[in-house]
Amino acid sequence: MPTPNFEEATKAIDGLLATFEEFKTATDESIAELKSKGAVDPILEEKVGKIDSRVQDLSDQIQAAGEKTHEQILNIETAMNRSGGDQTLEQRDQEVEDVKMMNRNAIAYGRAPTVTLVEFRAYTKAFDRYMRKDDRILSIDEYKALAIGSDPDGGYWVVPEVSAAINAVIRETSPMRELASGMTIGSKSVTMVIDDGQAGVGWLGETETPSETTSPTIREKEIVAHTGYAEPRATMEMLDDANINIEEWLAAKVSDRLARQENTAFVSGTGVGQPRGFVTYASGTSYGQIQQVASGSAADFTFDGLIDIQNTLKEGYQPNATWLFKRANIANVRKLKDGNGQYLWQPNNQLGEAPLLLGRPVRHADDIAAVAANALAAAYGDFRRGYQIVDRLGIRVQRDALTSKPFVKFFTTKRVGGDVVNFEAIKLQKLST
Numbered sequence: 500m501p502t503p504n505f506e507e508a509t510k511a512i513d514g515l516l517a518t519f520e521e522f523k524t525a526t527d528e529s530i531a532e533l534k535s536k537g538a539v540d541p542i543l544e545e546k547v548g549k550i551d552s553r554v555q556d557l558s559d560q561i562q563a564a565g566e567k568t569h570e571q572i573l574n575i576e577t578a579m580n581r582s583g584g585d586q587t588l589e590q591r592d593q594e595v596e597d598v599k600m601m602n603r604n605a606i607a608y609g610r611a612p613t614v615t616l617v618e619f620r621a622y623t624k625a626f627d628r629y630m631r632k633d634d635r636i637l638s639i640d641e642y643k644a645l646a647i648g649s650d651p652d653g654g655y656w657v658v659p660e661v662s663a664a665i666n667a668v669i670r671e672t673s674p675m676r677e678l679a680s681g682m683t684i685g686s687k688s689v690t691m692v693i694d695d696g697q698a699g700v701g702w703l704g705e706t707e708t709p710s711e712t713t714s715p716t717i718r719e720k721e722i723v724a725h726t727g728y729a730e731p732r733a734t735m736e737m738l739d740d741a742n743i744n745i746e747e748w749l750a751a752k753v754s755d756r757l758a759r760q761e762n763t764a765f766v767s768g769t770g771v772g773q774p775r776g777f778v779t780y781a782s783g784t785s786y787g788q789i790q791q792v793a794s795g796s797a798a799d800f801t802f803d804g805l806i807d808i809q810n811t812l813k814e815g816y817q818p819n820a821t822w823l824f825k826r827a828n829i830a831n832v833r834k835l836k837d838g839n840g841q842y843l844w845q846p847n848n849q850l851g852e853a854p855l856l857l858g859r860p861v862r863h864a865d866d867i868a869a870v871a872a873n874a875l876a877a878a879y880g881d882f883r884r885g886y887q888i889v890d891r892l893g894i895r896v897q898r899d900a901l902t903s904k905p906f907v908k909f910f911t912t913k914r915v916g917g918d919v920v921n922f923e924a925i926k927l928q929k930l931s932t
Contacts, residue, residue, distance in 0.1 A: 515557035515846045522550045523842060526834055551830050558846060558854050593660060594619065600659035600892075601648065607685035607892045614647050622647055623658050630745045630909070631738045633898055654897035654910070661746045662894045665913070668754035674862040675765040678821055678882040679917070683890045688723040691887060691920050718786070724891035724914040725773050727764075729756035732906040749896070753911045765886065765917050766866040774917030777886060777925050778868075778875050789922055791929040797872045798930055800828075802835050805843065808879050808928045809857055816881035816924050822856050823878040825867040832856065870930065877928035885924030888917045 525547045529539045598619045602612035614622075621644035628637060629645055634655075637645065648656040657665070670676040682689070703709050731752035737743055767776040782791040792811055794804030812820060824832065833844045845855045853860035859879075868874040891914030899908040919925065 511557055511560045512848050518553050518557055519846050522554050525550055597659040604656055604893045608651055618647055626658055633900055650895045654895040657894040657896055661750050664750045665754040669758040673758055673762050674864050679886040679888050680883050681888045683892060685892050688721050689889050691720045693718040693720055693920055722889050722916045722918050724889055724916040726912050726914050727757050727760055728912045729753045730908050730910050732908050735905055757913055763866045777919050786922060789925055789927055791927045794928055794930045797932055800832050802837060808926050811926050812880055819881045819883055820859050822859055822861045823864045823867055825865055825869055826863045828870050828876055831870055874930050875927045876930050880925035885921045887920045890915050
């Protein structure tokens with residue numbers, strides 16, 4: 500088992516700090532040349548671009564190294580917990596959690612939560628055979644085992660461990676999954692109670708009679724779990740190969756497709772048959788609007804514009820605030836300086852941590868708009884308080900060996916919703932004067 504490579508991570512951090520100093524020197528040189536000659540030498544401009552790419556690559560490596568090191572440490576801890584049998588303590592605990600999940604699925608679909616550990620193990624084996632051979636040729640015992648995971652709307656629930664693996668990959672590839680609030684529901688929707696007002700208060704003297712104060716405004720907002728789907732295909736030959744882990748293959752194919760779709764929806768989704776993205780709301784400061792702060796330039800970020808958007812966010816949201824940029828937009832931001840000539844973007848020398856902009860972490864969200872006139876090219880806010888993601892219990896799969904011979908299709912669905920629940924917790928940067 501590989502051990503955590505702290506030396507490699509340290510080298511990456513040292514390399515980032517040195518490369519960023521090189522970037523600052525080359526950028527300063529290009530700015531001076533622009534002021535004195537009115538243009539920048541193409542060779543120098545190309546040099547700055549290459550150094551900037553190296554800075555970005557090293558910054559990404561540091562974040563990835565932190566995640567990899569954490570995973571390796573967990574693997575070591577798991578190995579140390581081995582009890583001498585075929586299963587680790589963690590694996591047995593996982594089976595217990597899987598049984599609980601199967602029973603929660605049953606409750607969500609109006610059934611009695613009666614799945615036992617023995618039944619779950621039989622279901623897992625039957626599910627693998629169903630994926631390879633279809634349920635029409637299963638034995639009676641296998642079909643009975645599989646029936647505990649049948650969905651009244653069609654298909655079978657993906658084994659909870661595989662479902663967890665799919666969800667884990669989706670979370671790893673979606674900054675919104677990490678930043679926003681998330682909850683799992685057993686119904687088609689959830690109604691959120693939103694308190695967006697403040698109760699009136701006052702001072703009361705010793706002999707004074709209190710007067711009636713204003714009451715806070717309470718609103719309700721329904722977030723519906725919409726159906727996202729993926730339909731990976733496999734050949735019959737592949738499915739016949741016993742050495743192929745069909746569950747791992749399904750998890751990899753489905754998670755990638757669903758992750759990209761969800762990323763887009765949480766940012767720019769219409770809300771019709773899909774989650775609603777936070778950039779789709781009208782500009783303003785009232786309920787149902789998200790404030791758009793002008794950058795001061797028709798087609799780029801400015802120091803003043805970034806300061807303005809950060810300062811429009813109320814103090815209560817600042818401790819957990821995060822910047823969201825399209826990856827390509829970071830190159831523009833990295834060249835900006837404050838009034839003292841200090842660069843606004845700073846590398847983070849902590850393993851696994853994001854770089855900083857004006858003291859707050861920067862995350863990449865490629866569904867944010869690119870730099871262009873009037874584009875909403877950045878977001879800043881406390882997304883945990885501002886955006887709510889809801890997941891419907893269970894991922895289901897239907898096997899189709901008939902419509903695309905010689906391929907077998909696996910129609911896999913996952914229900915998810917999302918919407919803004921606190922409009923003042925998120926701000927948008929609009930590239931305009």
